[in-house]
Amino acid sequence: MRIQESSNTVRALLKRELAGYFTSPVAYVFIVIFLMLIGFFTFYISRLFEAGQADLRGFFEWHPWVFLFLIPAAAMRLWADERRLGTMELVLTLPVTTAEAILAKFFAAWIFLGICLALTFPTVATVSYLGDPDMGAVVCGYVGSFLMAGAFLSIGSMTSSMTRSQVISFILSVVICLFFILAGYPPVTEAVSGWAPSWLVGFISRLGFLSHFASIKRGVLDLRDIVYFLSVMIFMLSANGVILENRRTA
Amino acid sequence: MIQVSQLTKRFDIRTAVDNVSFAVEKGEILGFMGPNGAGKSTTMRMITGYLPPSSGTAVIGGRDIAQDGLSARKMIGYLPENAPVYREMTVQGFLGFIAEVRGFAGSRRRKAVSDAIEKCFLTEVGNQSIGTLSKGFKQRVCFAQCILHDPPYLILDEPTDGLDPNQKHEVRQMIRNMSAEKAVILSTHILDEVDAVCTRVIIIDDGKLVADDTPDGLRKRSKTHGAVSMLVSEALPEGLAEEIGRLADVSEYQVSDDPAGFRLRAFPRQPGLPIAPQILSLASNRGARIQSVFVEQGRLDEVFRAITTSDAGDSSTRSV
Ligand SMILES: Nc1ncnc2c1ncn2[C@@H]1O[C@H](COP(=O)(O)OP(=O)(O)O)[C@@H](O)[C@H]1O
Ligand SMILES: [Mg+2]
Numbered sequence: 001m002r003i004q005e006s007s008n009t010v011r012a013l014l015k016r017e018l019a020g021y022f023t024s025p026v027a028y029v030f031i032v033i034f035l036m037l038i039g040f041f042t043f044y045i046s047r048l049f050e051a052g053q054a055d056l057r058g059f060f061e062w063h064p065w066v067f068l069f070l071i072p073a074a075a076m077r078l079w080a081d082e083r084r085l086g087t088m089e090l091v092l093t094l095p096v097t098t099a100e101a102i103l104a105k106f107f108a109a110w111i112f113l114g115i116c117l118a119l120t121f122p123t124v125a126t127v128s129y130l131g132d133p134d135m136g137a138v139v140c141g142y143v144g145s146f147l148m149a150g151a152f153l154s155i156g157s158m159t160s161s162m163t164r165s166q167v168i169s170f171i172l173s174v175v176i177c178l179f180f181i182l183a184g185y186p187p188v189t190e191a192v193s194g195w196a197p198s199w200l201v202g203f204i205s206r207l208g209f210l211s212h213f214a215s216i217k218r219g220v221l222d223l224r225d226i227v228y229f230l231s232v233m234i235f236m237l238s239a240n241g242v243i244l245e246n247r248r249t250a
Numbered sequence: 251m252i253q254v255s256q257l258t259k260r261f262d263i264r265t266a267v268d269n270v271s272f273a274v275e276k277g278e279i280l281g282f283m284g285p286n287g288a289g290k291s292t293t294m295r296m297i298t299g300y301l302p303p304s305s306g307t308a309v310i311g312g313r314d315i316a317q318d319g320l321s322a323r324k325m326i327g328y329l330p331e332n333a334p335v336y337r338e339m340t341v342q343g344f345l346g347f348i349a350e351v352r353g354f355a356g357s358r359r360r361k362a363v364s365d366a367i368e369k370c371f372l373t374e375v376g377n378q379s380i381g382t383l384s385k386g387f388k389q390r391v392c393f394a395q396c397i398l399h400d401p402p403y404l405i406l407d408e409p410t411d412g413l414d415p416n417q418k419h420e421v422r423q424m425i426r427n428m429s430a431e432k433a434v435i436l437s438t439h440i441l442d443e444v445d446a447v448c449t450r451v452i453i454i455d456d457g458k459l460v461a462d463d464t465p466d467g468l469r470k471r472s473k474t475h476g477a478v479s480m481l482v483s484e485a486l487p488e489g490l491a492e493e494i495g496r497l498a499d500v501s502e503y504q505v506s507d508d509p510a511g512f513r514l515r516a517f518p519r520q521p522g523l524p525i526a527p528q529i530l531s532l533a534s535n536r537g538a539r540i541q542s543v544f545v546e547q548g549r550l551d552e553v554f555r556a557i558t559t560s561d562a563g564d565s566s567t568r569s570v
Binding site for chain 1: 321
């Protein structure tokens with residue numbers, strides 16, 4: 001009964017949120033920039049066609065770096081805007097729990113990112129036309145990339161609830177995302193390993209996105225990596241909830 | 251019934267709402283008054299569950315907003331300050347969204363939306379996006395949002411703020427039409443509004459409740475309540491004014507020129523003391539040619555000012 005009610009509420013909120021994406025030109029601009037950046041890195045930097053290998057590592061390789069800037073940009077308005085316009089007060093005084101409101105926003109944005117990812121499919125089609133990539137690995141790469149996008153997004157959603165300024169939300173979110181990326185980035189881990197105890201180095205690098213994305217982009221979907229990305233999302237969205245409960249100021 | 255008990259909200263160091271208690275029954279329209287920054291919006295935000303109180307409780311129809319917020323919020327219609335709306339949505343779309351979140355589906359949902367649109371005179375703009383509407387229409391869209399589920403409790407934060415006189419009149423009309431079987435709290439700093447719609451008034455100043463009365467009851471506290479205003483044509487008989495001023499029940503008097511002669515106003519020593527008979531007999535004994543006499547009812551703005559500026563030093567340092 002309560003679960004039914006709750007899912008109806010989330011669905012209503014999610015529908016409005018998602019429809020909001022496609023009535024604003026910003027969403028289309030976002031999609032175009034996303035596709036152009038991915039395409040630029042894949043074909044111009046990685047030279048996917050010339051590399052002579054028929055897999056998509058040169059394609060997935062760049063996703064964390066493109067996400068680093070684009071997902072905070074997509075997430076920055078989630079709560080900051082509602083806080084600024086006062087609609088947050090409207091929504092949170094409806095019979096809606098904070099968790100429902102957060103999940104609805106998060107899933108709507110995640111679906112939108114999923115659509116962006118799906119639109120890169122022509123790349124995959126080209127490669128499979130030219131070569132014969134392992135389709136299992138490709139699917140795995142997409143699933144991993146989608147999970148990682150969710151983790152980035154949960155960070156952006158959290159920072160967006162901290163402020164009414166989209167710019168501040170964006171910057172905070174990029175900094176935190178950058179930390180998560182660099183934590184597993186080999187040059188950084190090497191630098192740290194010079195002086196830090198090895199357990200700490202191991203811990204930090206396991207905290208990072210890259211080490212978890214590394215096997216995924218090779219086509220290995222490990223349950224531990226999935227659990228990792230889901231935990232990041234759960235943690236960030238819970239923080240998001242705590243922030244909203246405590247900072248409901250107008 | 252809305253039962254507010256010892257509600258308090260502290261922001262860092264300042265106490266925005268300080269130990270406020272009151273109750274509102276069905277059929278009442280409670281005017282919630284106070285100068286800007288007195289704590290009206292903060293109180294309403296706590297009653298609607300948006301802000302957690304520092305201490306105290308608000309119970310709506312038997313449900314505590316802190317313990318059982320979801321059930322309590324189902325019974326409330328809330329119009330936040332400045333009437334926030336999703337500007338990119340159409341009026342229909344927005345109200346449909348609110349209805350859906352409130353659990354309406356299918357034909358019930360369509361009916362709830364069309365009823366609200368009709369009650370708030372929005373038919374002509376139903377398909378327009380809210381961002382393109384004038385302030386008055388936006389306010390009514392947000393108002394439609396709060397009555398859509400026909401809630402027993404309405405909480406309206408400055409529902410007529412920023413509207414022109416005609417729009418104000420319409421919104422007040424809507425509130426009155428709707429209030430018979432509801433308990434309504436509406437905040438305002440417009441005194442006419444209180445007179446026009448409210449059955450009861452509470453005044454808060456600097457977070458504290460300073461009055462809880464009917465509009466008439468409040469007016470009776472005015473120092474001009476029971477004052478006699480008399481228009482005398484031609485000349486005022488010599489010494490009459492002074493003589494009136496010496497009456498035991500009269501505290502002071504004023505004489506002013508008037509196109510038709512002179513106007514004499516006498517104030518009672520205490521609000522409401524019946525001084526008119528003595529003044530009238532005195533004046534007719536002295537042969538004054540009385541054109542008209544009336545007894546003043548007192549003015550809300552005077553009472554309001556007297557109550558809320560008693561600690562003026564405090565309020566000047568208030569703004570944050
Ligand atoms: N989020 C907040 N943080 C700090 N102070 C606040 C906050 N919200 C309101 N206040 C202060 O609380 C007081 C009451 O504000 P408010 O309830 O908005 O008054 P009103 O609605 O009567 O004009 C004001 O002095 C205001 O500055
Ligand atoms: Mg206010």
